[in-house]
Amino acid sequence: MDGEYLRRATLNDLQDVASWIGSARECELWAGPRLPFPLDVTLLPARIDFDEARTFAMSSADRLVAFGQIVPKALRRAHLARVIVAPAARGRGHGERLIRLLIAEARQLLHLRVSLNVDRENVVAIALYSKVGFHETERPADEPDAHGSRYMELRT
Numbered sequence: 001m002d003g004e005y006l007r008r009a010t011l012n013d014l015q016d017v018a019s020w021i022g023s024a025r026e027c028e029l030w031a032g033p034r035l036p037f038p039l040d041v042t043l044l045p046a047r048i049d050f051d052e053a054r055t056f057a058m059s060s061a062d063r064l065v066a067f068g069q070i071v072p073k074a075l076r077r078a079h080l081a082r083v084i085v086a087p088a089a090r091g092r093g094h095g096e097r098l099i100r101l102l103i104a105e106a107r108q109l110l111h112l113r114v115s116l117n118v119d120r121e122n123v124v125a126i127a128l129y130s131k132v133g134f135h136e137t138e139r140p141a142d143e144p145d146a147h148g149s150r151y152m153e154l155r156t
Contacts, residue, residue: 004094006101009057009067014050015041017067020087029119030084032146048082054105058098065089066098070106073115074142077153078106080116083125095125099132103154115140117149126150 018039021027027037035047045051049071058066068083080102085095106114116134118125134152143151 003062004058004060004065004097006056006058006098006105009050009055011045011050013057013064013067014044014048014055016064016086017084018044020084029122031082032117032149053081054109056102056105058094058101060089060094065094068098068102070102070109072109072111074140076110076112077140078109078111078114079143080114083116095128096132099128103132112155114154115143116152117143117146118152120148120150 018041021030021037021039024037027035027039031048048055048069052071054070054072056068056070057064058068064086066083066085066089069081071079071081073079080099083095083098083102085098103114114134116129118129120126129152132154134154136150137153139145139151
């Protein structure tokens with residue numbers, strides 16, 4: 001899409017993302033079962049490893065529309081985490097564009113594989129990840145089991 005670009009996220013972006021999450025279930029879909037809801041924005045950066053992970057925001061027409069992280073793992077694997085699209089921007093292709101941009105970033109970082117966890121009930125996200133080329137596979141030892149999630153990988 002024209003005018004979309006990926007950039008390093010800021011703490012202001014993270015505050016905006018927190019405002020998109022209105023329930024415990026939405027929080028779990030975004031960050032898994034370990035992040036408590038309601039979100040405490042003062043503790044959120046530490047809880048999601050904001051500074052340690054590569055944290056990105058995607059803007060369109062200078063508006064934040066999506067957010068995601070790349071967490072480096074063993075054996076040159078990049079793990080996508082905390083992927084979300086703004087509620088008002090969903091259904092317009094931003095999620096697919098974000099995933100493709102994160103994959104491109106992982107390739108630039110010389111990762112050989114890209115992985116993610118997705119809630120088993122999130123059929124829209126599963127369909128998106130499958131469309132982009134992810135497939136369900138066995139969870140590696142260094143990837144903790146996220147209750148109720150599918151582990152998916154893409155070989156870059």
